[in-house]
Amino acid sequence: MSILVIAEHDNAEIKGATLNTIAAAKAIGDDIHLLVAGANCAAASEAAAKIEGVSKVLVADNAAYEHQLAENVAKLVADLGKDYSHILAPATTTGKNMLPRAAALLDVQPISDIIAVEAADTFKRPIYAGNVIATVQSSDTIKVVTVRATAFDPVAAEGGSAAVESVTIAEDAGVSTFVGEELAASDRPELTSARVIVSGGRGMQSGENFEMLYKLADKLGAAVGASRAAVDAGFVPNDMQVGQTGKIVAPDLYIAVGISGAIQHLAGMKDSKVIVAINKDEEAPIFSVADYGLVDDLFKVIPEFETKL
Structure with a gap:
């Protein structure tokens, strides 16, 4: 039972969600192949070969995959995927954009956002905003699955010695072209990989007041997130949104400031x-999900908290 995992990368490094x-994939079977589709992605493929549990790395190094456009990568995955029992990708923006297209080309039903593997054909996934966990069994010959990264502990990025094989497809x-991108530069960790997150909600009242959270986060080495209400109010950009329609996170410490819940x-x-x-x-x-709760004015508490760190 061979499993194809689609690597998420920036042509230089493998993203953590891939691990x-x-x-x-290891909970399904042992023969795991990792697809690195990109352009000038030798560094990423070398890193992929060192990942624990990977038996083979497939490298599709072509200008068509430089920006990993969903339409192009989906066709590649559909062509390669016919030889596999399972195709997995992280349930990130990239994975959720590409994998359903590949499933449609393979004429199978994708299973999204799994949080557990019960058997090779049976998975658990959240529905109704996580209030219900559905058990889904698939009879498709090829299981196409996106994985909620926070539900699985990552494998080691070092220690493997997978064979590397070039893909000529x-x-x-x-049907799509890359126009440009605007990347937010920050010294803080990424939301999805941060060990500590400080998030603000509508109670912050303005974008300027988020400066308090930025100062607190810098002292804690934390990422800064926000509720949808704060994003919709224009306080912060939408790439900071945590939630069902934002980013799914599971840090060691989550500090919710002015968020109703x-x-x-x-x-x-x-x-x-x-x-x-x-x-x-x-x-x-x-407060129904909080381990520690403080009922107080955040504009008094946060400056005090920050000065005592």
């Missing part, structure tokens, strides 16, 4: 190991 996805679907937000962070909530409303739903 979690390989862990999910060059698929340019011709709508079900959409809780779905994205309730798996955090320790949750601290600061809110002046003692009836706020966030």
Whole structure:
């Protein structure tokens, strides 16, 4: 039973979510192949070969895959995937964009956002914003699956010695072109990989007030997130959003500041190991999932907290 995992990378490094996805693949079987599709991606493929549990690395190095356009990579995955029992990708923006297209080309039903592997054909996934866990069994000959990275402990990035094999297929679907990208530069960790996250909600009242959280985060070595309410109000950009329609996170410590705790937000962070909530409303739903709660004015508490660190 061979499993194909789609690596998420930037042509130089393998993204952390790939390691979690390989862990999910190991719960299915032992023969795991990792696809690195990119351009000038030798560094990424070398890193891929060292990952624990990977038996073979397939490298599709072609200009058509430089920016990993979903339409192009999906055609490649569909062509290669016919020889595999399972195809897995991280349930990130990239994976969720590409893998359903590959499933459609293979004429199978994708299974999204799994959090556990029960058997080779049976998986658990959250529904209703995580309030219900569905057990899904697939009879498709090829199981196409996206993996919630926070649900699986990552495999080691070092220690493997996989064979590297070049893939000559060059698929340019011709229906999309790369125009440009604007990358936010920050010295803080990425939300999805941070061990500590400080998040702000509508209670922050303005984007300027998020400066308090930035200072606190810098002292804690933390990432900064936000609720959908704060994003919709224009306080911060949407790449900071944590929640069902944002980023799913599970850090060691999650500090929720001025966040009421709508079900959409809780779905994205309730798996955090320790949750601290600061809110002046003692009836706020966030306290139902918090390990520690402080009912107080955040504009008084956060500056005091920051000065004592």
